[in-house]
Amino acid sequence: MINAVSFRRKVHAHGDGGSNHTNDRNRWAFSFNVCDLRSITVKCEGWSYITFHLKDGTALPAIHFHQGGSTAFLDSLRKSVQINECPDDESVLIVSTYSKTFSQSFENLLDDTNYGFVQKFKKDPYTTTLGGFSKVTNYLFDAFRAPELECHQRPAEEVFVFQLDLGPRPEVQRRGPVTMEEWAKYQDSEGRITNVPHLKDLILKGGLCHALRREAWKFLLCYFPWNSTHEERKLLQKRKTDEYFRMKLQWKSVSEEQERRNSSDLLSPILFVMENEVDAFWCFVSFMDEVHENFEEQMQGMKTQLIQLSTLLRLLDLAFWNYLEAQDSGHLYFCFRWLLIRFKRELHFQDVLRLWEVMWTRLPCQNFHLLVCCAILDSEKQKIMDRKYGFNEILKHINELSMKLDIEEILSKSEAICMQIKNCKDLPHSVSEILGLNTVTEPSAALETSEYGILESPQTSPRSTHRQDHVVSNGHSHLKETTHNGCKVAFIS
């Protein structure tokens, strides 16, 4: 019957205690049994802070809710103890414990409040890692390091949840789209594309001129291998045409699905650019390979992405994220359509083409589309918070951004956010994982992963490994591998 406010218990469960990482955490983590609680002091100095007084006279370090959430915290505490205002002093809450909840741990308590504040804290690796912590104002850090810090004393100040300092966001300049002439310069005499990374970088920065899309998208979508010659591509195309029509014969019977295919949001841009059914199909297969999880019955792909987006958003702007959560919008469902069909209905058609070709370069990081979401939200957050939008208004506001977004502005901001994150040294492991920034897993990071399993498990994905396969596979074997998936999902609108 141990009730813990902190995550320390789990660290012990790992038999750890040797690394500095853990020791430093232990220094500022505390735990107590709710049954030992005598009273709670709630004070406000621009933000709320709460002090726990135990029955043995101990006053624990104050918990500061700089970003709000003290009410939610107290509400969840009320589920296991009875809290009454002290008649003499309204800032003091007197605690009496219900007998039935004596065995209820903080952990259980949190499980039934899905968006409970402390659970958020627990799920929030970067606010609790040493790395992130060292970024907090120094006097706070010193307070925690102070050896005399004991339960009987109240330390100067401490922070419960805080914003990781990401450093300034760099300026990103966009360039014009890649022209036919530029593209030609990247081809050798037999038609192989040379210096692909550099070329992709140009596409990231400016996209492609429209006339070039028909050819270039076939490379970006892995229909054509970059290192294939004109000759090889001709043969490949012929083979793929036969294969396509052979399959099409089988589909003829499935008329309803065909209909769905025609209405597909995801197919129409590709069909428009390719002007050819066969090429469009093979390019589409590759795109669907990337997004088909969005359309699965259990929506696992969507859930994973929403969790990943939430992780990124909390890193970038904890205050905004807290605001959203306070408005019952922490699930970020208002981004659902963005993610499901990759902004197809949010942007003008030409802008969809631009965004997608940039995404297909897989630069500047994995899951770049999530940073695109962050960039758009970043532009809207002021409005949302200033106007005090609630659940309904947020949803409506985000929904009505459709067709009002400026793609170039969004792309430069997204890239800037990516650079900003890459420059951050103490990046939480969960974030590097989502963006594919770390290839080496550090031991401490591995600990975190298991510790914060709730948050991490859906996103330490077979998806990301799959992605990498995708990038390195040569066209031939890749297409064989994806054909199955592609056919299966090609009809989902």
Added chain:
Amino acid sequence: MSGGAELGFTEHLFKVLVIGDHKVGKTSFVKRYVKNQFYEELKTTIGVDFSMKVIDWDSHTRVRLQLWDIAGQERLRGLNRVFFKRSSGALVVYDMTNGSTLDGALNWKHELDSQVMLKNGRPIPAVLLANKCDETKVCRRNASLLEKLCQEKGFIGWFQTSAKENINVDEAAKFLVKHILQNNEESVKEEEQNMQINLKQQSKSNSTCC
């Protein structure tokens, strides 16, 4: 959800859900109601689409209906429940030419009632719409069946509608709004009563205190 009553003029804003299975014609219904237009080809709704309909109910009441046209796809259903929050009424649509969508409509109604209710604990008013009635006719037997269903499942009523031919679209919406306004009036009264009770209690406890 109601605005100020200056000079006896009241403006209300109500959130109204339009729910039901995939392809029963929810978006078509909304477009007919709001724009008085019918589109043969509409994209599948993803998540939710919003529309606003302003109704000058009478000389001193204006109603703004915020219509939440919610995607009907089964696989999105779990997610779509979050959209139900704080709604004042619902149009539950099924496709008369596709029997299984009536079962779907009843499921939607059930989910609605488990997510939202009025302050007094009663279900929010919901109207059952038998849409696409231009393609088929409701026979007498069906009509009495629907009547019975409405009573069993707690719909305030049902209409056979056609977004395409503009049949009963305004009527059904008007019927719902009438009920929403009634509920609104009742809850205002209840609140006033509660306040009076509270005041009485307070003055009581004050007196015992002193």
